[in-house]
Amino acid sequence: xxxxxxxxxxxxxxxxxxxxxxxxxxxxxxxxxxxxxxxxxxxxxxxxxxxxxxxxxxxxxxxxxxxxxxxxxxxxxxxxxxxxxxxxxxxxxxxxxxxxxxxxxxxxxxxxxxxxxxxxxxxxxxxxxxxxxxxxxxxxxxxxxxxxxxxxxxxxxxxxxxxxxxxxxxxxxxxxxxxxxxxxxxxxxxxxxxxxxxxxxxxxxxxxxxxxxxxxxxxxxxxxxxxxxxxxxxxxxxxxxxxxxxxxxxxxxxxxxxxxxxxxxxxxxxxxxxxxxxxxxxxxxxxxxxxxxxxxxxxxxxxxxxxxxxxxxxxxxxxxxxxxxxxxxxxxxxxxxxxxxx
Numbered sequence: 021x022x023x024x025x026x027x028x029x030x031x032x033x034x035x036x037x038x039x040x041x042x043x044x045x046x047x048x049x050x051x052x053x054x055x056x057x058x059x060x061x062x063x064x065x066x067x068x069x070x071x072x073x074x075x076x077x078x079x080x081x082x083x084x085x086x087x088x089x090x091x092x093x094x095x096x097x098x099x100x101x102x103x104x105x106x107x108x109x110x111x112x113x114x115x116x117x118x119x120x121x122x123x124x125x126x127x128x129x130x131x132x133x134x135x136x137x138x139x140x141x142x143x144x145x146x147x148x149x150x151x152x153x154x155x156x157x158x159x160x161x162x163x164x165x166x167x168x169x170x171x172x173x174x175x176x177x178x179x180x181x182x183x184x185x186x187x188x189x190x191x192x193x194x195x196x197x198x199x200x201x202x203x204x205x206x207x208x209x210x211x212x213x214x215x216x217x218x219x220x221x222x223x224x225x226x227x228x229x230x231x232x233x234x235x236x237x238x239x240x241x242x243x244x245x246x247x248x249x250x251x252x253x254x255x256x257x258x259x260x261x262x263x264x265x266x267x268x269x270x271x272x273x274x275x276x277x278x279x280x281x282x283x284x285x286x287x288x289x290x291x292x293x294x295x296x297x298x299x300x301x302x303x304x305x306x307x308x309x310x311x312x313x314x315x316x317x318x319x320x321x322x323x324x325x326x327x328x329x330x331x332x333x334x335x336x337x338x339x340x341x342x343x344x345x346x347x348x349x350x351x352x353x354x355x356x357x358x359x360x361x362x
Contacts, residue, residue, distance in 0.1 A: 029189035033180070036152040036197035044193050045159035048073075052192035053080055055169035055183045056156050058148040060121050060202050060223055061176040061319065062183050063092065063166030064191065065156070068102070071133040074165050080190040083172040088138040089165040090123050090206070091145045094157030102145055102163055104129045109233055110211050116232045119149035121202055121223025125210040136165050142212045152197040168205065169194070175259050175319040175354070178203055182323055203316040204346050209237070221346035259354040261322040263330045265296075267351050269337040270361040278361055279334050286332055294325055296335040311344030318347060322354070 026033045032047075034040040036057075044054045048065060051073040055064050064081065066073040068091045078085055091102055096114045099106055103126040110124055128136075128143035137143045145163075148154065157164055168176040169183045169191075177183045180196040187194075207222035209229060218226060218239045229237045266282065268275040279295060286293045301308035303324070304317045325333055335351050338344050352358065 032193035048160040055194040057197040062169040064169035065164040065166040068163040068165035118147040121206040175322040225342045262326045264356040265333040267355040274361040291331040
């Protein structure tokens with residue numbers, strides 16, 4: 021029986037079975053673009069060793085060329101292929117966290133073209149923990165460069181429907197599979213210097229990294245005097261919904277009062293306003309005070325509120341242990357304004 025092929029505005033919609041993923045792998049081999057699920061968010065993949073294929077990622081997303089990509093691997097042994105030097109610290113982290121939501125910034129080997137890393141001498145690499153992603157990587161036989169599969173600056177996609185909403189007609193294929201369980205991008209840890217530095221918080225916390233390394237890990241913001249950031253998610257406004265988002269931080273009692281006052285004010289003027297924390301709790305029947313649950317549904321909620329035509333989104337600061345730090349990083353990046361109460 022001939023397999024039915026479904027296309028959405030020219031983009032091939034594939035299942036996650038062996039034969040379908042093999043079709044996706046052939047697209048990668050030929051220099052095309054395939055969106056695929058990971059445990060973090062959906063990625064938009066191209067052959068990391070093919071500069072013309074990688075260039076298509078930037079074109080499809082509208083992504084600035086000075087925003088580096090992460091290279092995805094099917095096996096820890098491939099690190100030796102994409103990086104010339106593997107330190108003891110890198111080996112320890114790979115053995116403990118891979119496959120998983122940790123990207124390591126390491127020296128870049130010549131097999132990875134400069135376009136992947138925006139001309140830097142380093143490259144960010146990780147091994148995803150999603151069976152469809154590993155299947156694609158193994159069948160293609162290529163390291164795959166992949167940022168999130170969305171229009172640059174918008175909330176990252178956590179379902180294939182999100183990908184099609186942004187990129188249908190601009191990419192060759194998307195693999196429809198299970199939802200992304202973590203919901204936030206990987207932690208990016210820079211090991212190219214003397215001290216481990218978190219460039220982007222994500223699914224692996226600072227505390228977890230310090231336990232494995234047995235040393236202090238620092239967190240760094242982007243130095244605007246540097247032309248090229250060493251990690252994605254540092255230089256530009258990211259994760260932003262269409263509706264303006266106001267983030268309220270500071271005193272727990274006063275920030276909640278301010279959120280409610282702002283909401284009443286704009287509702288009085290017939291604007292559709294939603295309180296993000298409460299929205300996630302009601303829509304997904306979860307505990308919005310739990311950072312892991314908030315992370316899992318954050319991007320989905322922001323996208324859904326845009327579909328509903330919400331005029332203003334209000335968000336309240338959450339506690340920051342563990343993945344909560346990554347959630348706050350995303351909210352700060354997405355916010356049009358941040359209000360602090362004492």
